[in-house]
Amino acid sequence: MKMTKLASAIVGLALLSGNVLADDLPNVSILATGGTIAGSASSATNAEYTAGKVMIDTLVNAVPQLKDIADVKGEQIASTASGNLTEQDWFKLANRINELLAQDDTDGIVITHGTDTIEETAYFLNLVVKSDKPVVLVGAMRPSTAISADGPLNLYNAVSLAGSESAKGKGVMVVLNDTIHGARGVTKTNTASVNTFESKNGGPLGYMSYGKPSWVRQSPYKHTYQTEFDISDIKALPTVDIMYLYIETPAEAVDYYVKERKVDGMVFAGSGNGSLTTPLQATMEQYSKQLPFIRASRTGSGNTPDVSYYPEFPGSQGLSAQQARILLKLALTETQDPKEVAEFFHKY
Known part of the structure; x- marks a missing residue:
């Protein structure tokens, strides 16, 4: 059937204006x-x-504009506050993402997630997703029922980003408040503010303007399809705990973690540049050949490098304690050698 002049004109105007015809919309799955x-x-x-x-x-239907930017499908993986998520939820989520991204009819993934632990899930996925297709985590600081809820626009931006060709190869991203953060280093900095997320050590990757991304930098660290981590056949990760340092931190707590908790590794949120107390260092040295200890900082920003005065305890290289814990867990699936484990923190 021939197009009428009017229909032909409408199609021509759509192409000239940069609008995308329905058949050309990206396919985005929301988990x-x-x-x-x-x-x-x-x-x-x-x-x-x-x-x-x-x-x-209901979330998707509340943002009808999504149909203009992507062919969206939704799946419910969990329904909880993010602090209640478990390692098994991570496995389920990561394996489903890898399954979907291996399909030609999936162009990108959006994960709706609570903000309290979004930085942990994002970094875990940044290390185990095996695709260069965009994976975007999104949340909100106000519930869907609130006046001026921030969720709808955050979701719109996330879906648009997940369907964008320019977002390929950027690693896993977190999008809130019109800002695109890389998974490595992003952190929640305020209990209630909508601009709570910051990437203190490198800055954001870019910004969103009503669905249009603009980029300002790219992470120098390896991620996603560039990593050696494969969780497809793993049932549980090694046990790694975090210990927070303060004046008069009991050194005997290390004995508890090693002997009672039977940890495979530990992260210390040290003061300043990952500093340790003298009694704590002496206790840690007793176990340094048995399991790896990683020094992070409780300050919230800045690098934590390897230093000569703690030769047995490498730094997290700017990772927060909670993100360092995730990398240490995965590193221990590859090697138990403390020196080899330390190298992972320079790569990822």
Whole structure:
């Protein structure tokens, strides 16, 4: 059937204006885990709410503009506050992402997630996803029922980014408040503000303007398809705990973690540049050939490099304690040699 002159003109104008025809829209899968973005309160002005109450179909339908930028499909992976997620949830999420991204009809992935631990899930996925296709985590600081909820625009930006050709090869990203953060180094810095997420050691990767990304930098660290980590056949990761340092930190706590908790490795959120107390260092040295200890910092920003006065305890190279824990867990699936483990922190 021949096009009418009017229909032909409309198609021509759409192409000239840069609009995308429906058949050309990217295919984006949204995997929902709960969080504040899916939270619900008793009123629009109630600061107390229940996370993860709103299901993915309702979230998608609340942003009808999504159909203009992508062919969207949703799946419910979990429905909880992000602090309740488990390692098994990570496995389920990562394996599903790898399964979807291996398909030609999936161009990108969005994960809706609570903000409290989004930086941990993002960095874990940054190390185990095996594709250069975009993977974007998104959350909100206000529940879906709130006045001026930030979730809808955050979700719109995330879907647009996940379907963008320019986002390929950037690693796993976190998008909130019009800002694109790389998974490595992003952290929540405020309990309630919508601009809570920052990438203190390198700055954001870019910014979003109503669905349009602009880029300012690229992470120098390896990620996703560039890593050797494969969790497809792993049932559980090694046990790694975090110990926070303060004045008069009990050195005997290390004995507990090693002998009672039977950890495979430890991360220390040290003061300043990952500093340790003298009694703590002496206790750690007793176990330094048995398991790796990684020094991070409790300050929230700045590098934590290897230093000559702690030769047995390498630095996290700027990773927060919670992200260093994830890398150490995965590194221990490859080697138990403390020196070899330390090299992973320079690569990832």
